[in-house]
Amino acid sequence: MEVGSSQSQPQSTKQKADALQSLSGPFSSSIAKLSGSSRGIPSNKDFHFYCNFNEFNAPITEIADTSQLMLDTIGYSSHLWGKEMAFPDEFDDVYDWLVNVNDELFERFDVSADEFEKLRKQEEERGSKLMSLVDSESGFQLVYGKKKGLNQLMEKDLSSSSSSSAVKVASRDRKTMGTKQKIPFHIPTIPRPQDMFKIVVNNSNQPFDHVWLQRSEDGSRVIHPQEKFSALDFVDKNVVEPVKPPPTESTSFKLVEEVKDLKELAAKLRGVNEFAVDLEHNHYRSFQGLTCLMQVSTRTEDFVVDTLKLRIHIGPHLREVFKDPMKKKVMHGADHDIMWLQRDFGIYVCNMFDTGQASRVLKLERNSLEYLLSHFCGVTANKEYQNADWRLRPLPDEMLRYAREDTHYLLHIYDLMRIRLLSASTESEDSVEPLVEVYKRSYDLCMRLYEKELLTDSSYLYIYGLQGAGFNAQQLAIVAGLCEWRDVVARAEDESTGYVLPNKTLLDIAKQKPVTTNMLRHLVKSKHPYVDRNLGSIVSIIRHSMQNAAAFEAAAELLKEVRVETASEENTVSADGNEAQLPESPARLTTTATESIGGGISINDSMTRNPPGSVHVKESLELGSRTAGICRNGQENSSHSGAQATVQVLKKPSRAFGAMLGNSTAKRKFDSDKKVSSLTLLFLQSFGAFIRDVLV
Template sequence: MDGSKAPSAAEEAGDGSQGGARGDTSKSPAAQDGGSSSGAGSSRVPAAYGSYDKSPGAKPRVTFHDPTIPRPQDQYKIMVNNHSVPFDHVWLDQTEDGRPIHPLEKLNAEQFIDRNAPESEPVRPADVEDTPFTLVEDQKGLTALVNKLKDVNEFAVDLEHNQYRSFQGLTCLMQISTRTEDFIIDTLKLRIIIGPYLTEHFKDPTKRKIMHGADRDIMWLQRDFRLYVCNLFDTGQASRVLEMERNSLEYLLRHFCGVTANKAYQNADWRLRPLSAEMIKYAREDTHFLFYIYDLMRLRLQQESTSERDLLLEVQERSNEICSQLYEKEQLTDKSYLHIYGLQDHELNAKQLAVVSALYEWRDFVAREQDESTGYVLPNKALIEIAKNMPTTAEDLRRIVKSKYPVVDANFNLILEIVWDATENSNAFEAIAEQLKKVQLGQETFGALVADPIPVMQTPVMQTPIMQTGYFGGYSNEQAQSDVESSAYYYTQFPEYSSSGGWSPQELQGIPTSGYHDGCYYGHQPSINQSSTGTGQPAARNNAGGFQDWRKQQSSPHPWQPK
């Protein structure tokens, strides 16, 4: 993924959450041919996706969100921990003070550098259509891929992602290429076993991983699969060190490979199953040509290095820095609302800021509870418009929120209650409103505003800052911790697995299992919307967000407020 890309359709829809649905404008979608399927775990590829104009030369119309697609969380029983508690890197060693240690901390950049690039010009690879391809959709296919990766010392990696219909985001596909084959792993179907199967290859310092603009991919690999990368060569960083005209994969494909990118699928809804031939070819091209680009860049870096500047080492150090980052889950704090994109463009008074804060808190809770993005629940633009206008009737609210948002439609009365209650308790926002005005006038920096400490309550369990001004009932951190520790979940599509016991050694024959099946959830800890009854079954989803009886909740103490 290239870090220098334009906002996707989902971002423009107003999603303010972490891990947003970011379409990669640097990616190279393919033309209209679907690769053949072969090998264990492969399946036939369908020929169509969505609505098409069949006229000659017409491009497929691809939307970033297809509302007819079943949610993978429901279809594949994907469970995540959306509580506002820190992400637990359970497979990493820790320091004495509990800080997780990335495997790269014990390694140095020099040992990853290959200074023996051939002087001859690298050979361009065969086209996608002429290269063996496997769509990995089952455990047998994943085992076959793992065995093939044992025999190579380098492989290319990319991910396709969707976050518009989940709070933290979902990795929908993983593309892996060797110098002779292309693979696409269905990471929705195989999510819970990808980590145990692939972890050794990803962290193996003797195997080079070639990726482009890997910043977000590295985070998603950790978040969804507990995969930590060692020995990365990031072609995006190499393009910067070489001071190329542009740094996108789209540009590199055209410059080095003569491949013209078609952006039709940059924001496709990658949750779609089965995948179309066009989507598969688009995804394959993201890794298929990376070896050739890598060979050409490595040769140039070696040739253009001087005694004063080692370009290969510089790229390696940049790549290591990207890999060393550790994923952090978005936390709800007393100033989270101030980070809403576009908020500083509006002159809001204390009452309006109080409404922004209250709606932000409600939106955050619903998004975590239902595992939806905050942009799906209530986009930033709509949230700010509600705060600016402070509607008092359903008719007023409908005029402000012009588009159809399912959660908003189901909560009109509740939103009006939130607006009313917030405006009645807005005194605490007077100082913030004054500070925001100073920021807009250039008299104060935004960093100083958000860094200014406001006392917050600390829970005795996790010691995590929690908002004191609760406008609705929610989960305390004690409840979150209890749910994580006590709940078990059984994945029916994999009879060998249970979250309390993990994968059995018999099931993971040939795969290192140390630390994998000792009560580890593999990144699928119980969701905030899971029942805490101990049955392990998810609570029913509802568009009302669990706030049907607003007055009753308001009359009782908030779980994180002192009684």
């Protein structure tokens, strides 16, 4: 390559645009040509060598600067995005940035397409045409961004149609009101409630102690207060004319943040016969989870209780009213709420009606609360905050409104569903009336008792994605060791195991088997603070686990058999055209583990002699501001043998859950290279026209 002594004048933007337009064929073909020609560029050490020569370095630098300028222009085009999306400084963050920009682009395209389709349908109904919206030069119909034209027209049409149908719009509709607001499920800047409100929890590896329940005479079990009654005792067949509740704007509301307000709420609940309840929860930044909010509605008032600030006061003031069998508690999908009330407040519910179970008995189209609000109340619910970070304080008005809507209409839905169930009971030929069936299901939900997640010798077998990963014994040993390490850290720091070390990252580490801190650091890319602070300890665990791989040969072989069986069952179709029965879950591993596998050695035997995950975790782990040497039973670990103590209590996933852990999951989870290349190409295709505009 020869470069003249005199510098040529820089090309004008017009010339650059012409050069780009000269690329024949579609944009993807041009990219393919450029990609092919890039093979001639030196790589690795050769690249750095040629960079020493100006003839090579000058054009490469110009290309890099031009590319950087284009990407920066995209990121700082706040007039297009409505916000700045600056190109990241760290190279490791570039992929995430590309994905976010790509998602934003397609989100806007979807919104524009939806707006156009809705407007065209409205115009067709009126018999008019959309010629006024057509750009005479390009022929495209402009939709997105014409706020003063299209959006005002649509808002006018929506207001007229909503008033005629008497349907309330409780929130913004993404298809008609603009881009859907993205609500993060985790806000890293939020101070931890455990620290702010001095919340004390017991994360030891021991079963949960239901201290607020009486025990049987022999002390072998706890007695739920609802045991004194049967489901039939709570059935209410009285028909009451349902009265639709007023809108939230005209209903009395109280945000309960002080003890005196909590006492007033308890007094009001003692004076009513029924009330609706819902909870908002966060499980990502605590080991067992935190109940962040409690919503309560009577026929005339709505209450939102800050259960983080008032955590130690909730049980003493509300325990009796929830236990009172004479008061009906209406909840929706109470499976988890019942558990959270027991765990955090020692509250045990008696006499509950679950509208989610009622929708199943009535065989409605869907069972979600969002559907029930629309179906029975004509209310379009805002579900953007369903998975929001409810630890946020103070709560924004939008989140408070969402929380109120979850219980504000629930008693009215209860009235309407009860009437339908009574009507269905007269027509039913079944031995069990539909209304009674709902109460039996709700009764059973209340009788469930919370169980703490415990670490056992087989816990690692239930990690999502493991069954389809195809790991050998050595990799399986690493999974078990890391599973125990993150459990110890999560319990000590009151963090979720997913925050300490996500399943995907854990499986990636086991797959790559990094044996140095540099290899591990490069693999995790500083995305997990607890991993960054314990690189040395984790590498030691990996090495020790690899040496202990012989203890996992039987488990690896059994996983292989299950994987083959799962694959064959997924490809099998029954004679009548229906899918074959779902494969068994990893729970089969624990039941089959007692059977002798090869050489007369059972998995249980090998676990006893060389327990999986018996990695000595007594090394110093820098857990924030303190050092943890906690063994598996949650106590101080004074010897290696103590780390092997376990409590054999483990919830096993269902057969359907086991099916989700099959080969399809592995393919989706581990084919990351293909995802990166396809998304990058998709991004380049999407921004082809935009880049041309930037150059011009």
